[in-house]
Amino acid sequence: MLTQKYRPASFADVTGQSVAKSILQAISRHPKDAPRSLVFSGERGLGKTTCSRILVKSVNCKTRSGDACNGCEVCKDTKHLYVELDSGVVGNVDTMRDIRDTLTYAVSNGYRVVNLDETQLVSKAGQGTLLKVLEEAPSGVFFVMCTTNPELLLPTIISRSLVVPFEPLSQNEMTQHLSKIAELEGIQASEDTLNRAARRVNGHVRDGIQQLEMIKLIGEQGYKDTFKIIDEQFTVLLDLFIKGDLEKAKQVVLDITSNPVIYIDQDFSVYIRRILDDVYLNKNKDNRLKDIVNHWLRMHRYLKSTNDWYLFLMSLGGILGKGGGDDRPTRPVNRFSR
Numbered sequence: 655m656l657t658q659k660y661r662p663a664s665f666a667d668v669t670g671q672s673v674a675k676s677i678l679q680a681i682s683r684h685p686k687d688a689p690r691s692l693v694f695s696g697e698r699g700l701g702k703t704t705c706s707r708i709l710v711k712s713v714n715c716k717t718r719s720g721d722a723c724n725g726c727e728v729c730k731d732t733k734h735l736y737v738e739l740d741s742g743v744v745g746n747v748d749t750m751r752d753i754r755d756t757l758t759y760a761v762s763n764g765y766r767v768v769n770l771d772e773t774q775l776v777s778k779a780g781q782g783t784l785l786k787v788l789e790e791a792p793s794g795v796f797f798v799m800c801t802t803n804p805e806l807l808l809p810t811i812i813s814r815s816l817v818v819p820f821e822p823l824s825q826n827e828m829t830q831h832l833s834k835i836a837e838l839e840g841i842q843a844s845e846d847t848l849n850r851a852a853r854r855v856n857g858h859v860r861d862g863i864q865q866l867e868m869i870k871l872i873g874e875q876g877y878k879d880t881f882k883i884i885d886e887q888f889t890v891l892l893d894l895f896i897k898g899d900l901e902k903a904k905q906v907v908l909d910i911t912s913n914p915v916i917y918i919d920q921d922f923s924v925y926i927r928r929i930l931d932d933v934y935l936n937k938n939k940d941n942r943l944k945d946i947v948n949h950w951l952r953m954h955r956y957l958k959s960t961n962d963w964y965l966f967l968m969s970l971g972g973i974l975g976k977g978g979g980d981d982r983p984t985r986p987v988n989r990f991s992r
Contacts, residue, residue, distance in 0.1 A: 656870075657863045660835055664722045665708055668701055669831045669859060670823045677818050678705060679720035682712035685765055689816040691788045691797045693773075695804040696820025699860030702800040703738070703771060705820075709798065710736040710767035728764065738769045741776045753787055766795045773799035774806035781808045788814055822857020825849070831859065832866050841870050847878060854881060856920060884910055884921040895971040896942070907967045915961045926950055945973050 662668045665675045674694075681688040694702040711722035711729045722729050739753075753768065770776070776784060785808060788797055797815075801807060804817065823831065829845070829852045836843050843851075847869065855861035869877045887910050894903035910918060929943050953966050 656835065656839065656867050657860055660863060662701065662704055662708065663724050665705070665712065666721055668705065668708075670827050671701060671705075671820055674701075674705065674818050674820050677816070678709055678712070682709065682715070683718060683720040685713045685796075688796075690791065690793065690795060691811075691815040692799065693804055693807070693812065693815045693817045694798055694800045694820060695802075695817055697802055697822060697858060699855075699858035700820040700822065701859060702820055703769065706738075706767060706769040706798040706800065707732075707736065709796065710765070713767070713796065714764045735764060735766050736769070737766070738771065741770045741772045741774075751783060764794070767798060768795060769798045769800060771800045773801045774803040778808070781811060785810055785814070823859060823862075824857065825852045828852035828855065828857060828859070828862050832862055835863065835866055836869075839866075839870065841866060843869050843874050843877075847874050850878070850881060853924065854917065854920065881917065884913055884918055888922065888925050891967065892946070892970075892974065895974040900971065903971055904968070907964060910967065911964050915963065918963050919957070922950070942974055946970065949973050 665679055668675055681692075694706065696702055708722055710732045711724070712720065714728040714732065714735060715722050716726040716728060717723045724730070728735075737753075770784075773784075788811065791797065799807070799811070799815065804812065829848050832843075832848045832851055833845070835841075836848065843866075851865035851869065852862060854865055868880075872880065887906055891903055891906045891910070894900075894906060926947060929947055933940075933943050933947070949966075949970050953969075957963065957966055
């Protein structure tokens, strides 16, 4: 798997995450003065667990450079210094107590890192016990709580921790990252195809590499045929609605809804963001654009629960066409195309 092969072994290898890396490198240079409780906050597939594994190397690395050298004895073997637990499975009071008892025997030299993955899944009672663990843990132990939902953690845990933010990559960062791996792997993929893959994953690195695996498996043309850039069809569809050509519009709707729901949702979200930029940043006064945004806002919860994109798109046609008459503007909306 490419995701394992290209898993970063040092902070220098991590793509993006400049804020998180600067914080963790500062901790690694001065571990004695650093907070012992860290909350790694961010969406899935951004490198939270990977950075916790790098952290145990970097805080113990003989070079004290703020990063793992991956050459010294400590960097090569951190098994006795690193504990990784899936909080969704073991996140209960008894487990938290076991951790507390185990950590009573701290390592004689160096620092131990305990990674609680998906900490938001720990029960409230378990979090209460975890709070005591954080307060009473030996000074040689770093706690890393990886979470996609920090708001579900007890405020008392957050207030006692340093929150390290992990942000999705920009499309440009993702494209460059995939391009680098494609070149190393000898995968034939044009910049357009890599851009298409980057668009599919909303900044999640692991998902991006999996898209590259797909390109490797079915080839570039097969990937293009399978994963269309749907928002280009939105532009065509809205122009057809405005012109009143409902038969052709219906065919485009059917073509759009033949795609997986997740991709329709992703691409329409991108499309909405471009409309919002045009309306509120560029001061575009075309009221039809606001109608599109308002319709999406009204229907968004319905879409999340039903995935009925056919109804949503066809009803959007009714809104854009209402009250038309001869004075209805016929200027197309294709300025939003890529």
